[in-house]
Amino acid sequence: MTLVIYKEGNSRRFGxxxxxxxxxxxxxxxxxxVYIYNELPNHFYSNARSNTQEWQLWLVDQYLKKGSIIINLNEIVKKTDITIIRNTCNTNGLYIKEILYKNNGHWKLRDVNLDYMHPSEYSVLSPPPSQYKRVLKLFVDIYYDDFGTYQNIYYALGGFVPFGRNFNDFIQPFISDMKQLEQGIVMNVMGEDCWVVAGLGSVTADLPQGNDLTGIKRHGAIKGCRTCLVAKENATDMNLDIANISRYHHITNIQFEEMFATPTLMQQNEIAKEYGLRNSLLALNQL
Incomplete structure (x- = not known):
């Protein structure tokens, strides 16, 4: 993840x-x-924020129309050091700890931790060996249908049925191969040795199995949505602040760690109920 100063019109801005x-x-x-204090909507002006305006900046939600801009390469001025404060109190220099977003037409601020992490924040990529001129990158997509196996789309894609097999046992060889591909391997492609890197890009599943794969209880549970923490009785509330209650992968991982660290099954069940989690993770979590 890189924060920069760039040119926009006659101004220089953070981004x-x-x-x-x-x-x-x-x-x-x-x-x-990235906004400075003076660019915030007026109702966010306060003494506390004014006192930190020399150092504090605000991310604009990437999904807003005005949240992003496409620029030319020569409009990048320079890289700049800005700390995004997630799990640390270190505020030396410029920092960001809040995201400006909209909910039901109203401007709001949420903690910067309540956002999907950029892949560069959790992916570690190793440079390919210098002797290989070509580097090929593969995006792997899994289609998992345990309800209507061999429906038209899956059959067309070349699906197959692992009769009598538990999903975790069945998928282990795939996981083993994917771990190797994530690190990169040599493959001969059309007579040329290439460095091939692959990763699991997305998983498509029917509703119950989608919840199973993410470690979330199914839709009959109190919190049975795999994308947010809404309680079942509030699922049709049109005023829900989805960005504030979404399930973010890095936070869900912490919730699982909290659950598995408890000494008794009763405590595990209580935490599982609070967050709508299953008591075990499927094998795909290893990737």
Missing amino acids: RIRSIISINNELRIKIQR
């Missing part, structure tokens, strides 16, 4: 590089906007 994209065969940079 966070989200991705490098190609438009008409030209490379561009997608920037997530």
